[in-house]
Each structure stands twice: as structure tokens, then as C-alpha cells.
Amino acid sequence: xxxxxxxQKTTALTGNEAAATALRQIEPxxxxxxxxxxxxxxxxxxxxxxxxxxxxxxxAAVESExxxxxxxxxxxxxxxxxxxxxxxxxxxxxWEMLYIAAGLRIPIVMPVVNRAxxxxxxxxxxxxxxxxxxxxxxxxxxxxxxxxxxxxxxxAVRIAEHPEVLLPIMVTIDGFxxxxxxxxxxxxxxxxxRDFVGEYHFPYPLLDIEHPKTIGPxxxxxxxxxxxxxxxxxxxxxxxxxxxxxxxxxxxxxRQYGFVECYKMKGAKYALVxxxxxxxxxxxxxxxxxxxxxxxxxxxxxxxxxxxxxELCKALADIKAVGIMDRSDSFSTQGGxxxxxxxxxxxxxxxxxxxxxxxxxxxxxxxxxxxxxxxxMEVKDLATSNAVGGGIRHLGVRE
Amino acid sequence: MKQVTGRPTAxxxxxxxxxxxxxxGIIHRLVAEALEEDNLRGKAIGIASVGCSVFAYDYxxxxxxxxxxGRAPAVATGIKRAWPDSFVFTYQGDGDLASIGIAxxxxxxxxxxxxxxxxxxxxxxxxxxxxxxxxxxxxxKSTTTPSGRDATLHGYPLPVCEMLxxxxxxxxxxxxxxxxxxxxRAAKRAIKRAFAxxxxxxxxxxxxxxxxxxxNWHLDxxxxxxxxDNQMAAQFPLQVFRDFE
Ligand SMILES: Cc1ncc(C[n+]2csc(CCOP(=O)(O)OP(=O)(O)O)c2C)c(N)n1
Ligand code: SF4
Numbered sequence: 078x079x080x081x082x083x084x085q086k087t088t089a090l091t092g093n094e095a096a097a098t099a100l101r102q103i104e105p106x107x108x109x110x111x112x113x114x115x116x117x118x119x120x121x122x123x124x125x126x127x128x129x130x131x132x133x134x135x136x137a138a139v140e141s142e143x144x145x146x147x148x149x150x151x152x153x154x155x156x157x158x159x160x161x162x163x164x165x166x167x168x169x170x171x172w173e174m175l176y177i178a179a180g181l182r183i184p185i186v187m188p189v190v191n192r193a194x195x196x197x198x199x200x201x202x203x204x205x206x207x208x209x210x211x212x213x214x215x216x217x218x219x220x221x222x223x224x225x226x227x228x229x230x231x232x233a234v235r236i237a238e239h240p241e242v243l244l245p246i247m248v249t250i251d252g253f254x255x256x257x258x259x260x261x262x263x264x265x266x267x268x269x270x271r272d273f274v275g276e277y278h279f280p281y282p283l284l285d286i287e288h289p290k291t292i293g294p295x296x297x298x299x300x301x302x303x304x305x306x307x308x309x310x311x312x313x314x315x316x317x318x319x320x321x322x323x324x325x326x327x328x329x330x331x332r333q334y335g336f337v338e339c340y341k342m343k344g345a346k347y348a349l350v351x352x353x354x355x356x357x358x359x360x361x362x363x364x365x366x367x368x369x370x371x372x373x374x375x376x377x378x379x380x381x382x383x384x385x386x387x388e389l390c391k392a393l394a395d396i397k398a399v400g401i402m403d404r405s406d407s408f409s410t411q412g413g414x415x416x417x418x419x420x421x422x423x424x425x426x427x428x429x430x431x432x433x434x435x436x437x438x439x440x441x442x443x444x445x446x447x448x449x450x451x452x453x454m455e456v457k458d459l460a461t462s463n464a465v466g467g468g469i470r471h472l473g474v475r476e
Numbered sequence: 477m478k479q480v481t482g483r484p485t486a487x488x489x490x491x492x493x494x495x496x497x498x499x500x501g502i503i504h505r506l507v508a509e510a511l512e513e514d515n516l517r518g519k520a521i522g523i524a525s526v527g528c529s530v531f532a533y534d535y536x537x538x539x540x541x542x543x544x545x546g547r548a549p550a551v552a553t554g555i556k557r558a559w560p561d562s563f564v565f566t567y568q569g570d571g572d573l574a575s576i577g578i579a580x581x582x583x584x585x586x587x588x589x590x591x592x593x594x595x596x597x598x599x600x601x602x603x604x605x606x607x608x609x610x611x612x613x614x615x616x617k618s619t620t621t622p623s624g625r626d627a628t629l630h631g632y633p634l635p636v637c638e639m640l641x642x643x644x645x646x647x648x649x650x651x652x653x654x655x656x657x658x659x660x661r662a663a664k665r666a667i668k669r670a671f672a673x674x675x676x677x678x679x680x681x682x683x684x685x686x687x688x689x690x691x692n693w694h695l696d697x698x699x700x701x702x703x704x705d706n707q708m709a710a711q712f713p714l715q716v717f718r719d720f721e
Contacts, residue, residue, distance in 0.1 A: 111576065112604040112620075121607065124620040138608050138620045138630060141546070141576040166544060170576075198530065198542055 156282030179214025184237035201441020336385035345374030386422030431466030497697025527569035546577025549584035588645025606692025647679035
């Protein structure tokens with residue numbers, strides 16, 4: 078293991094390049110994809126690897142995302158490790174197949190480069206695409222930066238294919254902000270990744286002539302319910318598996334991941350909850366505020382599905398007020414999805430901090446440190462006054 | 477001095493964002509001239525697709541609706557059914573029309589929807605950076621086929637007009653090019669014929685226009701037009717596939 082740690086190479090890569098590198102090292106048997114900004118580069122780079130003979134993957138440039146996901150499901154069910162990647166409307170166009178992949182318990186791993194959904198048409202980052210798919214039955218892992226995208230993709234293969242899990246996983250990065258921004262990324266050696274992910278064994282592959290089978294037959298009142306309950310139980314079981322794989326990966330890479338990441342939460346009286354690249358900006362603001370003597374901290378959600386309810390309650394156990402940041406709106410009038418679910422989780426907690434929701438960054442609207450500072454100051458106000466929480470605020474929008 | 481030509485009133489004053497040598501601009505102008513000559517500005521509704529021409533709504537001086545990638549003929553169907561007296565056209569690339577939207581294309585044609593489709597075939601997905609499209613020629617390099625399209629791996633170019641010509645709902649169907657002044661004039665005549673099919677209520681009209689993408693083909697504008705003439709037109713012959721009396 079020490080060998081693996083030493084052999085890591087630091088390279089400057091964009092988020093998309095980091096994702097494509099992970100795909101190359103994972104070397105799936107089949108990749109089927111359709112281009113969409115800002116995901117395009119991942120698949121394009123991958124097709125270059127195919128054409129240069131660096132991977133033995135079958136690459137199919139299909140006619141739409143609906144077909145891309147269908148082909149990926151077909152390949153994975155047939156017994157191949159299969160992947161695709163998408164963004165925004167591409168993910169929306171996969172909708173039908175997302176539910177089918179999860180319902181069939183097909184362990185696909187898919188990078189998603191977050192981009193706003195139409196309409197109005199927009200190519201920049203927000204989380205409306207993956208948040209819209211939050212109840213499709215997929216595990217969702219959000220990455221803060223290129224390094225996390227790389228690390229999460231490699232772990233996702235093991236999590237998805239674990240016999241206790243067998244669920245598809247989407248691993249996200251923020252469009253343009255991370256997908257097209259260049260950072261230092263520590264890369265494991267090809268062979269180390271290959272050994273880590275191992276061989277793909279779908280437990281029920283096709284062409285096992287001793288055991289002919291049908292994948293996805295009709296079930297009605299008789300068995301549909303049991304299938305769905307099993308699916309929910311697999312999602313529940315994935316929590317333990319995600320932890321085990323994170324520990325395995327930490328031994329290999331020196332990088333430890335959890336469901337949530339607490340940043341300077343020790344002694345914090347108020348905090349923000351974020352996911353994605355904004356965590357990076359928020360950490361910078363926390364550092365500044367801490368220097369000024371403020372008692373603030375940050376909780377980053379890495380795994381959104383399964384939702385880390387208990388982990389969040391623990392992280393927020395000593396907090397008086399929390400600002401929960403959403404880069405998408407649910408239009409439920411109850412705030413964004415991160416807000417609604419965090420609040421629901423806190424209902425079970427012994428400490429119930431005051432909560433406020435910040436909807437921010439829609440359609441790629443920049444989230445500057447000054448805006449995050451403003452949010453922190455408002456949350457501090459909530460923590461130190463008699464004001465009641467629960468409101469929904471919009472950060473950085475024109476009135 | 478007598479003014480003999482000018483910018484068609486069916487185009488706004490906004491300068492095109494297209495790359496130098498891209499023929500999207502010429503095709504916009506032809507559509508605008510046809511709209512103007514047929515006096516359609518008051519009743520024309522255009523559907524902008526997703527592709528390099530996504531900003532078509534900024535250029536055509538009429539009502540425009542932005543459709544999701546590939547869905548333009550279905551959106552056009554809805555508009556035309558709601559406003560049967562309007563004039564409805566879509567403006568779509570080959571990725572939009574022949575790839576993700578091929579089902580909408582075929583079914584709008586098959587239903588004989590009384591709409592006009594302007595189909596710009598530049599043999600790649602221009603907007604997303606030159607990936608292989610269904611129309612990419614065998615041997616043609618693209619960013620997803622860096623060694624050239626290999627028919628055994630990637631299949632063959634999709635001949636949209638040849639496929640649609642068997643459908644009785646199609647009133648007018650032609651493939652043209654804009655690689656020379658004579659061809660540009662022929663393209664304009666085809667567009668006006670397709671317009672006429674809709675105006676007379678005869679049925680679905682589609683004009684496929686072979687177009688250049690110098691940027692993604694890595695050719696200068698002149699060489700790109702030669703590629704249209706020599707390579708693309710060999711695979712996609714220029715002809716009128718269906719006409720009416
Ligand atoms: C559902 C969906 N998938 C993918 C995309 C990304 N996308 C935008 S334009 C385009 C291809 C456009 O190519 P084409 O229609 O040939 O037009 P051109 O840009 O060449 O004029 C793609 C794949 C999208 N916007 N929506
Ligand atoms: S990328 Fe190609 S199709 Fe798009 S504007 Fe440039 S030349 Fe035209």
C-alpha cells in the first residue's frame with residue numbers, strides 16, 4: 078500500500094480530464110454516449126483513448142442520451158462493465174432509463190457534469206439536473222473539485238458493483254467551474270486502479286445457458302412492491318459499503334472520504350451546508366472569518382443519495398443556526414432539495430438549529446466569497462438573535 | 477443610385493456569430509429572403525433548434541420558439557395545429573434533425589404535417605466541437621472518430637432525404653448546396669418551393685442544405701466548400717426527391 082501512495086503522480090488536469098483519466102484506468106468494456114456541453118470533453122477524450130488503443134473498450138457514439146443509457150443498461154445487464162456520461166438536458170432525456178437502470182439493479186457508473194436545465198436554455202452550472210434525478214434510485218456523489226471527481230469515480234465502481242448494493246451511481250462535478258478549470262490532481266497508477274476496481278461480475282449475466290433468464294419482466298400487484306422495497310433496502314445497505322470502500326481507498330491513496338465533510342466545525346456556533354464546488358469557496362470564507370474571530374464552520378455533503386441524515390445531525394449537533402445552500406430550486410415552495418431534506422433529518426435530532434435556505438448560483442450565476450460572507454453573517458444573526466429561521470432566501474439574484 | 481439589394485427585412489440587424497466561412501449565414505439569408513418575398517413576416521413562426529444555429533431567434537425578424545434538442549418538428553406540429561393559418565418553419569442541424577430528433581422528423585413527415593423544415597447538414601455536431609454525426613462520411617475525421625469514420629465500427633452516413641422520400645405525407649423534398657452562386661440560387665428556389673407546399677396546404681416540406689463547418693473540419697473556407705462539392709455531394713447527391721404540381 079505504501080508503494081501505491083508513493084507512486085502517485087501529480088498532474089495538472091481539468092475536471093473533465095480527471096474524469097476521462099479515471100474512465101481510462103477503469104477501462105469499462107462498453108461506453109455509449111452522446112455529446113453535450115460541458116460533459117463533451119470526457120467522452121471525446123475517451124474516444125481518443127479508444128482510437129489510440131489505450132483501452133479495449135467498445136465505444137458507441139449513439140444518437141441520443143436515451144439510447145446512450147439504454148445501450149449502457151443493455152451492456153451492463155449482458156455482463157459487461159458499461160459507462161456513459163452526460164449533463165443537463167441529456168440527463169433529463171435519460172429519465173425513463175434512469176429509473177429502469179435502478180429498478181433492474183444495474184451497477185452503472187456515470188459522470189454527470191452539472192448544468193442548468195432548460196428552459197430558458199443555459200449551458201452553465203447549477204444542480205437542477207442531478208437534483209431532478211434525486212429520486213430515480215441512483216446513488217449520488219457530489220465532488221468539490223477535480224481530485225474528488227477522480228477519486229469518487231474510482232470508488233463508485235466498487236460501490237455500485239458490490240453484491241450488497243447493485244445500484245447505479247452518478248458522480249458529479251460542477252460544469253465549467255470544475256469541468257473546465259485546471260487543478261493539480263494526484264493520480265494513482267493504472268495498475269493500482271485496475272486492481273482496486275477488479276473484474277466486473279454481474280450476478281445474473283445473459284447467455285448463462287444453464288440459467289436462462291428474462292431481465293425486467295412485468296410484475297404487477299403481485300411482486301412490484303417487493304422489488305421496490307428490495308431496492309430501498311439496497312440503498313440502505315449501500316451506506317455501510319460506501320464507508321468500507323472509502324476506507325479501502327484511503328489506504329491506497331491517503332485520501333479519506335465520508336458522507337459529509339466537516340470543515341472547522343470544532344467550536345462553531347453557526348455553519349453553512351453546501352455541496353459541490355461552492356464548498357471550496359466557502360472554506361476560503363470560513364478561513365477568513367475564523368481569522369477575524371468568528372465561530373463559523375462548514376459542512377459539505379458528499380453523498381446526497383443515500384441521504385446522510387444521521388451524519389448531518391451529528392455534524393450540526395452543537396450549532397445554533399445553519400444556512401443550507403441549494404444550487405437548484407425544487408419549486409415546492411418549501412425551498413431547495415438540500416434544505417428540505419436536511420430540515421427533515423434535523424427533525425429527529427436532539428439539537429435543532431434554526432435553518433435558513435439559500436438558493437444561489439442558478440444558471441451559473443457566480444457565487445463570490447462576498448455572497449458567502451453575507452450568508453454567514455445572516456446565519457450568525459439568526460444564531461445570536463430571537464429571529465426565527467425557516468425562510469428561503471435568494472443569494473445574488475436581482476430583485 | 478438605385479439600390480438593387482439589401483439586408484432582407486426578415487433578418488434583424490444583429491451580426492451573425494457564425495465562424496468565418498460557415499454557410500449557416502448564407503442559409504439564414506436565403507430563408508429570410510424567401511420569408512420576405514412571400515410576405516410571410518406577419519404570420520411566420522420559426523423554431524430554433526439546438527446547435528450552432530441556436531441563436532437563430534436573434535437573427536430572424538419574426539416570432540421564434542426555442543425547442544429542446546431534436547424536438548423542433550414536434551413543437552412546430554403543435555404551433556401549426558394551434559394556428560393553422562400561420563407559417564411555421566424549423567431550422568435544424570444534422571445532429572438535431574438526424575440524430576436525437578430523427579423520430580420527430582420521420583413522424584412529422586409521415587403525418588404530413590403542414591410545416592417547413594430547413595435542414596442544415598454539415599456532417600458533424602458543430603456546436604459541441606465536431607463529433608461524429610449520423611451524416612459524417614466514411615473516412616471523415618471527427619473528434620469522436622479521430623482516425624476517421626469506420627463503417628464497421630460506426631456505421632454508415634444516414635441519407636435523410638432518401639429515407640423520407642418513401643413517405644406519402646411529404647409534399648416537397650430536395651437536397652441542395654450553397655457552395656457556389658448558382659447553387660445558392662437553386663437552394664433559394666428549393667426553399668421557396670417548400671414554402672409553397674405549406675402555403676398551399678399540401679403537406680410536409682423539407683430542404684436539406686449541404687453546409688460547411690470549416691472550424692471543425694480544420695479546412696479554410698474555400699477548401700471547406702470544395703469538400704462539400706467533392707466529398708459530401710458524392711455521398712449526398714443534390715436532387716429534388718419530391719415535388720408537387
Ligand atoms: C438532450 C440534449 N443532448 C445534447 C445536447 C448537446 N448538443 C447541443 S448542440 C448538439 C449538436 C448540434 O449539432 P447539429 O444539429 O449538427 O448542428 P450544428 O451545430 O452542426 O449546426 C448537441 C449534441 C443538448 N443540447 N441536449
Ligand atoms: S462550428 Fe461549424 S457550424 Fe458552427 S458556426 Fe462554426 S463553422 Fe459554422
